[in-house]
Amino acid sequence: xxxxxxxxxxxxxxxxxxxxxxxxxxxxxxxxxxxxxxxxxxxxxxxxxxxxxxxxxxxxxxxxxxxxxxxxxxxxxxxxxxxxxxxxxxxxxxxxxxxxxxxxxxxxxxxxxxxxxxxxxxxxxxxxxxxxxxxxxxxxxxxxxxxxxxxxxxxxxxxxxxxxxxxxxxxxxxxxxxxxxxxxxxxxxxxxxxx
Amino acid sequence: xxxxxxxxxxxxxxxxxxxxxxxxxxxxxxxxxxxxxxxxxxxxxxxxxxxxxxxxxxxxxxxxxxxxxxxxxxxxxxxxxxxxxxxxxxxxxxxxxxxxxxxxxxxxxxxxxxxxxxxxxxxxxxxxxxxxxxxxxxxxxxxxxxxxxxxx
Ligand code: FES
Ligand code: FES
Numbered sequence: 001x002x003x004x005x006x007x008x009x010x011x012x013x014x015x016x017x018x019x020x021x022x023x024x025x026x027x028x029x030x031x032x033x034x035x036x037x038x039x040x041x042x043x044x045x046x047x048x049x050x051x052x053x054x055x056x057x058x059x060x061x062x063x064x065x066x067x068x069x070x071x072x073x074x075x076x077x078x079x080x081x082x083x084x085x086x087x088x089x090x091x092x093x094x095x096x097x098x099x100x101x102x103x104x105x106x107x108x109x110x111x112x113x114x115x116x117x118x119x120x121x122x123x124x125x126x127x128x129x130x131x132x133x134x135x136x137x138x139x140x141x142x143x144x145x146x147x148x149x150x151x152x153x154x155x156x157x158x159x160x161x162x163x164x165x166x167x168x169x170x171x172x173x174x175x176x177x178x179x180x181x182x183x184x185x186x187x188x189x190x191x192x193x194x195x
Numbered sequence: 196x197x198x199x200x201x202x203x204x205x206x207x208x209x210x211x212x213x214x215x216x217x218x219x220x221x222x223x224x225x226x227x228x229x230x231x232x233x234x235x236x237x238x239x240x241x242x243x244x245x246x247x248x249x250x251x252x253x254x255x256x257x258x259x260x261x262x263x264x265x266x267x268x269x270x271x272x273x274x275x276x277x278x279x280x281x282x283x284x285x286x287x288x289x290x291x292x293x294x295x296x297x298x299x300x301x302x303x304x305x306x307x308x309x310x311x312x313x314x315x316x317x318x319x320x321x322x323x324x325x326x327x328x329x330x331x332x333x334x335x336x337x338x339x340x341x342x343x344x345x346x347x
Contacts, residue, residue, distance in 0.1 A: 074237065074323040087305035087320025092249050093236040099254050101235050102215055108236050108254045 019046050021174025024185035037189035044153075044182045045128045045194075048135075050172045052162040056115075059122035067170050082116040090114050098166030106168035111161045118142065132193035146187045154180025197257045201226070202270025212258020216250075217241045219257050220267060228268040228296050232325070239324030240293065242300040243267050249304040251323075268296040275306040278341035286337045290328030298324050302338050311342050 022043055030036040047053060055064045062076045076084050083089045096112035120140040123131045134140050135149065144152060153159060154176065162172035172179075186192075197208045201224060208219055215234075220226045220243070232240030234253045241253040244266040252265075279302050282288075289295045298321070305312055305320040312320070317335050326334070 074239075074325075076322065077319050079319075085319030086308040086316065087249065087301060088323050089248075092242075092323065093251050093254060095255065095259055097259065099256060099259075100213075101254070102213075102218070103234050106235070 019050070019173035021046055021178050021182075023178055024181050027185070033189050034192045037186055037192035038194050040182055040186040040189060041132055041192065042128060042194055044179065044186060045131070047162070047172050047174065047179050048123070048131055049128070050162065052165055052169065052172045054124050057117045057121060057123050059119070059124050059126070063116055064124075078116055078119070082118055090116075098164070100167055107166035109161070109166050109169065111158050113158060127194075129194045136191060136193070146191055150180065150183045150187055153183040197261050199257070199260065199262070200264040202266055208257055210257060213256050214258075215253050216243070216245075216255040216257055216260065216265065217252035220252060220265075226267050226269055230293055230296055232294065232297070237323075237325070238294070239297040239301060242297040242324070244271075244300065244304065249301055268300060271300070271303060273307075274345060275303045275341070278344040279303050279306065279337070281344065282337040282340040286333050286340065288330055288333045288337050290326075290330050294324060294326045294328075294330075298326065298330075298334055302334065302341070305338065306341060306345060310345060312338060 024040065027036050027039050027043070030039055051064075051067050051069050055066075055069060058064065061078050063072045064070060065072050076088065076090075079085050079089065084092070091114070093108060094114045095110040096114075097110045098107050099110060100107045121134070121142070123134060126134070136146070138144060141149065159179075160176045163174075163176050165171055197210070197212060199206055199208065201220070206224060208214075208223060210219055210223065217229060217231060217234075220229050221231070229243055229252060230240040231253065232238035236251045236254045239251065241251055242249050243252045244250065245255065245260060246263050247266075276299070279299055283295075283299065288298075301321055301324050305316065309316050309320075314335065317338050321331075321334065321338075
């Protein structure tokens with residue numbers, strides 16, 4: 001009975017909640033370097049497939065929003081510059097910082113810059129193996145080599161927003177620092193991809 | 196103290212920097228043409244121009260825009276707003292009117308950016324302006340009419 005109850009409860013907990021991000025040290029027991037690299041990427045995947053990241057890495061038009069990844073409200077389009085439509089772009093509502101609503105709970109997210117990831121970096125619905133191949137491919141990742149990719153994951157402000165998303169949104173698991181360390185360890189072990 | 200240009204005049208606001216621009220405009224500067232609808236960036240009633248681009252004033256803390264130029268519905272000038280006003284009046288677009296200053300601001304911004312917008316351009320730009328009286332069909336027609344006037 002207790003197990004059933006736990007399973008039923010688990011089904012109601014949003015995937016955004018209660019995820020722990022392990023550090024590179026937690027994988028040192030995996031002797032085979034390629035296997036370790038894959039495991040490290042799978043750990044990074046907890047961040048990559050978190051709603052904070054997925055919402056603005058769609059594979060089609062506009063973004064989704066919230067921990068349950070609802071369509072963006074009001075409806076918005078990607079636009080030619082991944083920044084919305086002429087007359088209503090992202091900056092019509094989103095500014096350089098998260099802004100708490102006055103008189104209602106919650107906040108509107110913001111950061112400078114604030115935009116969708118380009119279509120070539122969309123990965124909603126892709127497997128981790130597919131995301132891994134995409135993220136390493138300079139043709140699709142904005143011309144980044146692995147070092148630039150590490151810098152992006154470890155330092156980029158908009159990536160970092162995922163851990164400071166403002167009231168009403170679950171942060172990505174762990175921290176950007178840990179995500180950067182995982183990326184470093186993944187690169188140092190050969191940046192292998194899950195199959 | 197926060198300094199803003201509002202409709203061409205410099206104003207100094209001695210308010211909490213977290214105060215939304217909408218509050219400052221309506222309660223402090225008594226520019227009540229800009230409306231409160233939702234306070235959470237969902238309706239567009241509070242749209243103003245911030246440094247020339249449309250902006251929801253309910254989610255814009257004044258502390259974040261120190262030194263900026265704000266234009267409200269009261270201060271709009273130029274061929275686009277004139278064409279929009281004329282088209283709005285000719286078609287009797289408003290019903291209750293509550294959403295309309297926001298609609299006019301967004302429509303004017305669209306025409307400043309896209310001189311001959313398609314239905315799709317209009318929908319994409321106006322999707323964030325909700326009208327509880329559902330004047331959407333007249334809004335769309337009025338924008339097309341205003342675009343034609345501007346074409347000359
Ligand atoms: S009052 Fe600002 S969008 Fe509704
Ligand atoms: S005219 Fe009534 S809300 Fe738009």
